[in-house]
Amino acid sequence: xxxxxxxxxxxxxxxxxxxxxxxxxxxxxxxxxxxxxxxxxxxxxxxxxxxxxxxxxxxxxxxxxxxxxxxxxxxxxxxxxxxxxxxxxxxxxxxxxxxxxxxxxxxxxxxxxxxxxxxxxxxxxxxxxxxxxxxxxxxxxxxxxxxxxxxxxxxxxxxxxxxxxxxxxxxxxxxxxxxxxxxxxxxxxxxxxxxxxxxxxxxxxxxxxxxxxxxxxxxxxxxxxxxxxxxxxxxxxxxxxxxxxxxxxxxxxxxxxxxxxxxxxxxxxxxxxxxxxxxxxxxxxxxxxxxxxxxxxxxxxxxxxxxxxxxxxxxxxxxxxxxxxxxxxxxxxxxxxxxxxxxxxxxxxxxxxxxxxxxxxxxxxxxxxxxxxxxxxxxxxxxxxxxxxxxxxxxxxxxxxxxxxxxxxxxxxxxxxxxxxxxxxxxxxxxxxxxxxxxxxxxxxxxxxxxxxxxxxxxxxxxxxxxxxxxxxxxxxxxx
Numbered sequence: 010x011x012x013x014x015x016x017x018x019x020x021x022x023x024x025x026x027x028x029x030x031x032x033x034x035x036x037x038x039x040x041x042x043x044x045x046x047x048x049x050x051x052x053x054x055x056x057x058x059x060x061x062x063x064x065x066x067x068x069x070x071x072x073x074x075x076x077x078x079x080x081x082x083x084x085x086x087x088x089x090x091x092x093x094x095x096x097x098x099x100x101x102x103x104x105x106x107x108x109x110x111x112x113x114x115x116x117x118x119x120x121x122x123x124x125x126x127x128x129x130x131x132x133x134x135x136x137x138x139x140x141x142x143x144x145x146x147x148x149x150x151x152x153x154x155x156x157x158x159x160x161x162x163x164x165x166x167x168x169x170x171x172x173x174x175x176x177x178x179x180x181x182x183x184x185x186x187x188x189x190x191x192x193x194x195x196x197x198x199x200x201x202x203x204x205x206x207x208x209x210x211x212x213x214x215x216x217x218x219x220x221x222x223x224x225x226x227x228x229x230x231x232x233x234x235x236x237x238x239x240x241x242x243x244x245x246x247x248x249x250x251x252x253x254x255x256x257x258x259x260x261x262x263x264x265x266x267x268x269x270x271x272x273x274x275x276x277x278x279x280x281x282x283x284x285x286x287x288x289x290x291x292x293x294x295x296x297x298x299x300x301x302x303x304x305x306x307x308x309x310x311x312x313x314x315x316x317x318x319x320x321x322x323x324x325x326x327x328x329x330x331x332x333x334x335x336x337x338x339x340x341x342x343x344x345x346x347x348x349x350x351x352x353x354x355x356x357x358x359x360x361x362x363x364x365x366x367x368x369x370x371x372x373x374x375x376x377x378x379x380x381x382x383x384x385x386x387x388x389x390x391x392x393x394x395x396x397x398x399x400x401x402x403x404x405x406x407x408x409x410x411x412x413x414x415x416x417x418x419x420x421x422x423x424x425x426x427x428x429x430x431x432x433x434x435x436x437x438x439x440x441x442x443x444x445x446x447x448x449x450x451x452x453x454x455x456x457x458x459x460x461x462x463x464x465x466x467x468x469x470x471x472x473x474x475x476x477x478x479x480x481x482x483x484x485x486x487x488x489x
Contacts, residue, residue, distance in 0.1 A: 120317040252295075391415045397425045
């Protein structure tokens with residue numbers, strides 16, 4: 010490690026640890042449980058496989074490792090995912106020190122630690138967390154491989170890209186970008202076996218997931234197509250505009266203003282141009298998804314990290330005041346989001362749940378605790394719902410009871426994880442505890458020998474907002 014980098018390492022490591030602890034405290038004080046996707050990923054981790062309805066297996070394995078180390082409580086499920094973003098900042102520091110110097114590296118790492126998109130994603134378990142780390146690790150090994158040409162670097166690149174593909178198929182865009190970069194600037198490397206072996210290693214690691222998809226009629230690709238192509242044409246340009254605005258704001262108000270000037274300057278420089286090569290194409294693809302079907306703000310998450318280095322290089326060149334102000338403002342925004350529940354409670358604002366950024370993950374624990382004695386009283390009944398959100402939350406919150414959860418699916422459509430993996434037809438003659446926002450309809454009741462209402466579960470989020478689940482005992486399923 011070069012002297013400049015060696016000097017900055019302890020301080021950066023300390024700041025990364027401080028941010029990690031801050032996020033743990035924010036989660037603990039938020040009053041929130043897992044989000045629905047987090048609860049579903051946890052359920053995947055309980056039954057490891059080579060694929061799942063909407064994602065490859067990487068996130069399930071990450072959670073299994075996390076819960077093995079730290080238990081299956083809220084922080085135990087999240088721990089390793091939360092470590093990914095501080096790890097990403099350290100990788101950004103290494104890459105920036107290599108391409109620029111320790112000064113740019115330090116500022117770039119601070120930007121990554123405080124970017125609003127990473128500050129928010131850094132509280133949750135999502136595929137973006139390991140994907141961002143693997144994207145940056147792949148970029149590091151790509152730089153090593155292109156410069157030194159050693160077999161170990163190419164093989165490491167292949168392994169990291171393969172792990173990235175097993176985390177999220179978005180990693181394919183990194184592989185394409187690397188291939189085009191080699192073709193444009195290092196064509197002589199393509200005449201050797203090394204990059205092709207690296208590609209083979211990546212695809213070999215992905216092969217079991219492709220085999221799983223083939224055996225299950227390609228549910229992951231069907232899901233991807235569904236979320237990409239569902240939007241009406243009249244909404245497309247508005248969707249694209251909204252997506253781009255959110256992407257700029259995800260840098261923070263001041264850094265968002267610096268994005269376009271930083272990119273414009275970066276195209277003229279070799280180091281920045283390379284970083285843009287591994288970020289801008291991802292934004293173009295996700296922007297196309299926003300235009301043609303819809304895209305969430307986090308879908309381009311890995312692209313923010315290389316661009317953070319470009320921003321740091323541009324802002325350290327005589328714009329330190331802007332850089333310091335941008336970091337300060339982003340920290341303040343993170344503090345407002347992290348401590349919003351406490352701030353809302355202290356302010357006495359009416360209907361605070363309306364403004365609580367964690368509201369989607371609140372109330373589920375309280376509902377589950379009300380459901381717990383009912384499940385204990387009917388240990389042989391399956392939990393039945395036609396809503397994956399309810400099934401995922403109740404299965405996680407009642408994990409010590411390990412209830413069997415089943416999706417109501419008379420049409421046998423594999424349209425979500427529970428409809429793909431559960432089948433009420435296997436429980437003919439069994440009782441079910443139906444969980445819904447209203448009583449079961451006549452079509453459902455006609456499939457059981459009898460029914461009776463048991464309880465109304467309610468969690469008050471504030472004076473104007475609550476969660477409610479109606480619980481009905483359905484006797485002896487007769488079959489679809």
